[in-house]
Amino acid sequence: MKNTVMCITATEFKKNLGKYLELGEHQEILIMKNGRVRTRLVPASIDVDKILDELQGCCEGADFSLDNAKTEYFNKKYGYHF
Numbered sequence: 055m056k057n058t059v060m061c062i063t064a065t066e067f068k069k070n071l072g073k074y075l076e077l078g079e080h081q082e083i084l085i086m087k088n089g090r091v092r093t094r095l096v097p098a099s100i101d102v103d104k105i106l107d108e109l110q111g112c113c114e115g116a117d118f119s120l121d122n123a124k125t126e127y128f129n130k131k132y133g134y135h136f
Contacts, residue, residue: 059084059132064092084132091132 060077064087067074074083078095085093 058082061086061091063087 059082061084062074064085067083067085074095077083079097079099081097083095084091085095
């Protein structure tokens with residue numbers, strides 16, 4: 055089963071903190087403020103090795119930088135730019 059990503063506003067998060075802390079144990083939650091993603095809540099049990107493997111695939115090429123790799127990773131995973 056593929057993990058789903060929930061996107062909520064900062065106000066919604068503040069109003070229902072307990073609810074989102076429980077949901078955040080099982081799925082990623084993007085918290086938006088003023089139309090931009092500001093925070094990402096991820097489960098403590100997230101597979102760090104899997105993320106590093108995905109990030110490594112973005113690190114090929116002569117113009118590699120950590121910022122470029124992060125941007126490409128999040129573009130592929132979430133479809134947004136920093």
